Amino acid sequence: MSRYDPSVIEPRWQKAWDEAGAFTARHDPSKPKYYVLEMFPYPSGRIHMGHVRNYTMGDVVARFMAAKGHSVLHPMGWDAFGMPAENAAMERGGHPKDWTYANIADMKAQMKPLGLSIDWSREFATCDPDYYGQQQAMFLDMLEKGLVYRKAAVVNWDPVDMTVLANEQVIDGKGWRSGAAVERRELVQWFFKISDYSEELLTALDGLKDWPEKVRLMQANWIGRSRGMQFGFETAGAPQGFDKLEVYTTRPDTLMGASFAAISPDHPLAKELEKDPAVAAFIAECRKGGTSAEEIETAEKIGYDTGIKVKHPLDPAWELPVWIANFILMDYGTGAIFGCPAHDQRDFDFATKYGLPIRPVFVAEGAEDAVLDAAFVPMKSEKVRYIRGFAGVETQTGDEGVAAAIAHAEAQGYGRGVTKFRLRDWGLSRQRYWGCPIPVVHCAKCGVVPEKKENLPVRLPDDVSFDKPGNPLDRHPTWRDVPCPACGAPARRETDTMDTFVDSSWYYARFTSPRAATPTDKAEVEYWMNVDQYIGGIEHAILHLLYSRFFARAMHATGHLPQKAIEPFNALFTQGMVTHEIYKTTDERGRPVYHLPEDVTSFTLGDRRVVVLGDVPPPDPELIADVDAWLQELADAGSLVEVIPSAKMSKSKKNVVDPMNIIAQFGADTARWFVMSDSPPERDVEWTASGAEAAYKHLSRVWGLCSRIGEMPADHTGTGDDELARATARAIDEITKGIEGFAFNKAIASLYAFTNTLARANASTPAMKEAMRTLAKLMSPMVPHIAESIWSYQGGAGLCAQAPWPKADPALLVDDSVTLPIQINGKRRGEIVVPKDMAAPEVEKRALANEDVIKFLAGQPVKKIIVVPGRIVNVVV
């Protein structure tokens, strides 16, 4: 067997798999199916280590499940619509379509050498007219079902570029290109009625047993069901038609602590009052800045006293002022609240700023009324003593207080208990070109008219330019002009396109029949759905996954998915990022300059790590008399590099490692092995050059071992056959459990251990060959190419990729005796070896007879002995 040369074996095996059609997904009713899916990539043009990690994980699962006898579906596609393509067109000219398809070709060419077990015959891009045409068909079905509607909503408006900005294009409240102060502006837009499913999406989370607890919790908090009370304040001095002000509160028990009422700047009453220039000026102030919750909630709280009063529902003589406040959101509740500064921090800050009264309603159990220097906000499950209560007993929990207050309001008739959700409807309109066109037409006579299905797809026009900001569809000379599908009169196409989250909300279903003439094919979704294992980043914990869950329900409602697929992902795994150190210097004007890992050299000097620019040989420490002076010299020359601790690989920080370079240097198996070893898959993994080399060295060692075993004389005998068989069984057991439990790093640790055992084993030639074949199969999900070479060299039948997973003989997994540590007062002081099933009293006797124990006890009386069978003995003195 020759030297380990991945550049030779990897293409050879990839060809062999292709020719055998090893990864073609087959609809085979005689086998259990398994659908493994990694979140599909945005075609940026370059794959990065995060992709390698994500797809290797999926590949390990896919290859493992195939070996376990499943018919596996492991597809790949492209999340191809979105802003970067338009930005590229603006910056470099060209067309988003050309840019995107070129990127897809480039990225696919980079993914192929990884040797992933993907069924490429099912590939599609969301920007393929065939895909988005089916999406448009579903949009029309959903429109018909009442799951889509139009309403006004706020967007980020750049007043200089006259265009809508995405949140990420708003930097410090300013437009990223124009630098102009961004405003919030209302626009009529399309919405999916996800709120129809709030309750359902929340309660169904309980059934997602194989989803991470944290994701379910995040979704539950996002949906945000709350039980509260809604009531109408009677107003005094309000404009006509506003004699009631509806407010919603989750703390009606604090009603006697009310200090003011506040409405959102977007509230109808605020809009009515905007006729007053002073109010208009204040509301304009509130509209400054972007639409993101982060920006709104971290903005300074400001308010405007309208002069209007409301009457307290429990005491009509008690009047509260009505303020307009920038931190009240129109989207939540009724867009109006009553403020109770004593028990809400935001209200407290507001009241302090504007000199409004702060009246405590309850105090901690056993405490006296005291002046507050911050809002007192205990958990609702905690008991408190009400000093200004009006319902329920004096001392009760917050929850009981709320329930009593609602009951009181309902009995007296001034309010009612209601359940509200934080979840808002999903705004899908985007004022951009590179997205799925919304297939409707606006007719002066008929209003909004759906496009006819036979006219789908509504294709994006190719003749567009990006020399001006804004949506080219909006200024296209002809594309917009169409006859009304209903009356035939001249009408206008909708120029908004869909949010790219729509594209990614159903691609998993399309993979089951990617060329079907309808969005899905009944028999195929029936066989392949659901996705058995979904793998992707935690950054998608809420939006993408929640939208997909909604979309699957909407697809069921419109006949595109069976009932069983309304939760499309049976199991979810969220993997961590690939990180790398950042290398930084500063230019003469003090601005940071970042450097690629390959452009710096790192060495150690004493206990110090020094990184310098360029590919230079490490200095001889003996030649440096004064290290500090020498470093200062380097720093003055500008070649001393500052090392910033690991962060997510990003182009702007240049802390990126190109997988193509790693594959060229070490091969795909090394890259795959590295990203699966060491770090647990859910955690971030730091890419290090030494780690990659170590992975390569190990694979070379395994290759050498295989070679050595291959050269053993056929009649060689040894004394270690039994021991090797036990080690093999243990390895099978551990690695199987590791892969099943997504503990790939532990599976790899077991592979290292088994390799070491095999290298040291003194067993017969047939036993060694057998163990080597098993090792190859056990390694094959992670490093399929080298495994295939070893498999064929050791006489394995057929392709390793199509061989069944080995089974561990249970009889070989049990040990007869066990080593028990002995603790004295919880500290380990000795150990004894006893038969596995020895009775506790006998274990006690042996433990106390142990030399170390006798020495440590030094005659002290023993108070108690705890024997945990098979685990530990603890002697308490």
Added chain:
RNA sequence: GCGGGUGUGGCGGAAUGGUAGACGCGACAGACUCAAACUCUGUUUCCGCAAGGAGUGUCGGUUCGAGUCCGACCACCCGCACCA
């Protein structure tokens, strides 16, 4: 600001409430070599010559026993609805 998560040797990490540091990297020592690299063997949590002691972000609690459970705090990461 709000919601969620993470924190263990020089480094990545392992550990059903039961021997903290498996496995790997790095470092050190030895073998091989004219020499270096490669490879192989061994050592490697810290303090201490040793006996022994300390130790899982910090402080406190529950337990015979806590990295693991509970409470408070600190640091970092992810998300916040138009980035994908």
